[in-house]
Amino acid sequence: xKKSKIETGVFSILMGDDNICRTIVKEKAExxxxxxxxxxxxxxxxxxxxxxxxxxxxxxxxxxxKDAREHFTMKGRKAYVNAIGLVVKSPVSMxxxxxxxxINKSSVPTKLFTSEKxxxxxxxxxx
Amino acid sequence: xxSKIRVKKKESKVEQKISKNRISDILNVIFAYAQLNFKMxxxxxxxxxxxxxxATGINMLGEELQSSTVSLKEKEVLIREIHHRVKNNLAIIxxxxxxxxxxxxxxxxxxxxNDCRNRLLSIAYIHQQLYFTNDYSKLDFAAYISDIINxxxxxxxxxxxxxxxxxxxxxxxxxxxxxxxxxxxELVTNCYKHAFKGMKSGKIISIVLKNKKGISELTVKDxxxxxxxxxxxxxxxxMSLINDLVHQLDGEIKWKxxxxxxxxxxxNT
Numbered sequence: 001x002k003k004s005k006i007e008t009g010v011f012s013i014l015m016g017d018d019n020i021c022r023t024i025v026k027e028k029a030e031x032x033x034x035x036x037x038x039x040x041x042x043x044x045x046x047x048x049x050x051x052x053x054x055x056x057x058x059x060x061x062x063x064x065x066k067d068a069r070e071h072f073t074m075k076g077r078k079a080y081v082n083a084i085g086l087v088v089k090s091p092v093s094m095x096x097x098x099x100x101x102x103i104n105k106s107s108v109p110t111k112l113f114t115s116e117k118x119x120x121x122x123x124x125x126x127x
Numbered sequence: 128x129x130s131k132i133r134v135k136k137k138e139s140k141v142e143q144k145i146s147k148n149r150i151s152d153i154l155n156v157i158f159a160y161a162q163l164n165f166k167m168x169x170x171x172x173x174x175x176x177x178x179x180x181x182a183t184g185i186n187m188l189g190e191e192l193q194s195s196t197v198s199l200k201e202k203e204v205l206i207r208e209i210h211h212r213v214k215n216n217l218a219i220i221x222x223x224x225x226x227x228x229x230x231x232x233x234x235x236x237x238x239x240x241n242d243c244r245n246r247l248l249s250i251a252y253i254h255q256q257l258y259f260t261n262d263y264s265k266l267d268f269a270a271y272i273s274d275i276i277n278x279x280x281x282x283x284x285x286x287x288x289x290x291x292x293x294x295x296x297x298x299x300x301x302x303x304x305x306x307x308x309x310x311x312x313e314l315v316t317n318c319y320k321h322a323f324k325g326m327k328s329g330k331i332i333s334i335v336l337k338n339k340k341g342i343s344e345l346t347v348k349d350x351x352x353x354x355x356x357x358x359x360x361x362x363x364x365x366m367s368l369i370n371d372l373v374h375q376l377d378g379e380i381k382w383k384x385x386x387x388x389x390x391x392x393x394x395n396t
Contacts, residue, residue, distance in 0.1 A: 062171060063186070066194065090175040094180065095180045095187075
């Protein structure tokens with residue numbers, strides 16, 4: 001299934017055979033701008049710079065800084081993804097997910113899911 | 128069984144106390160944000176609880192509020208700076224006209240330069256007033272009138288004219304303030320130019336500014352010899368400028384010739 005995988009301080013990032021990139025936020029991760037930039041670099045490396053969809057598993061997130069949220073909106077920079085599926089479960093992850101639907105809305109289609117399967121089904125349309 | 132209930136009750140009390148402390152902590156953060164103090168943050172335990180979500184949400188909303196408050200302040204500084212620069216640029220142009228007027232060979236051309244300079248300064252003083260207000264888009268026209276009077280008095284310093292004022296506060300936005308300032312400048316300048324020919328003393332100009340139910344009324348009256356409006360309308364650039372500006376204000380102007388000339392301009396504020 002896995003082509004390759006990159007570990008950063010707060011993310012596990014892997015590219016699936018279905019060409020959907022998966023980013024899993026580690027438990028109690030407090031994401032800052034450097035973490036966000038590292039995640040973007042990792043996604044570019046795993047996708048060889050090809051634009052595709054991404055699944056972000058926020059279920060275990062603790063917090064995310066404002067500049068990191070702004071980075072993930074991809075406004076003012078080239079977007080290396082064409083759709084984002086956010087998987088949420090805990091109240092905190094739901095809250096953060098909702099920020100990405102409004103205040104920190106991304107420049108590409110973004111949807112919240114409580115099921116990874118449903119997220120993958122939706123993201124497959126963007127491959 | 129009884130001891131189990133006691134333990135549960137005790138646990139519940141402890142939970143209640145913890146919840147109360149966390150709510151109090153979050154409330155303090157909200158109070159601080161309400162006072163635009165963004166240093167405080169609600170504590171997030173990382174226990175995946177709803178309380179954690181509330182705390183995280185408050186912190187994130189605080190960051191967004193702080194950022195928009197800062198950009199709002201930056202905008203205010205920018206608008207202030209623009210008014211300041213516009214005023215300075217107009218003052219520079221008026222100084223250039225002043226220098227040029229010194230080379231005018233006759234009184235007629237000198238007068239043309241002076242009229243042009245005063246019209247520019249009338250607009251410049253509006254920007255100066257806006258620079259000093261907190262709003263940057265509205266000003267109290269009554270406070271501005273003294274600037275115009277001083278400017279015209281210094282242009283006609285050789286004339287001994289008493290200017291009396293009766294001014295009510297009238298708040299105008301920049302779209303209304305600029306035509307209004309030019310009208311005032313023309314009306315008062317006309318008094319100096321035409322009203323007092325042959326008079327040596329007792330020259331009086333009165334300026335009245337009133338506002339009632341959103342309708343402002345600017346009256347400029349002199350005790351001079353009176354004018355023929357029809358003739359003036361045909362000949363004077365100042366008069367056609369006044370009519371155009373009154374039209375721009377969607378207002379009306381009424382003239383009276385009784386113990387001098389009275390011009391009354393009415394417009395919606």
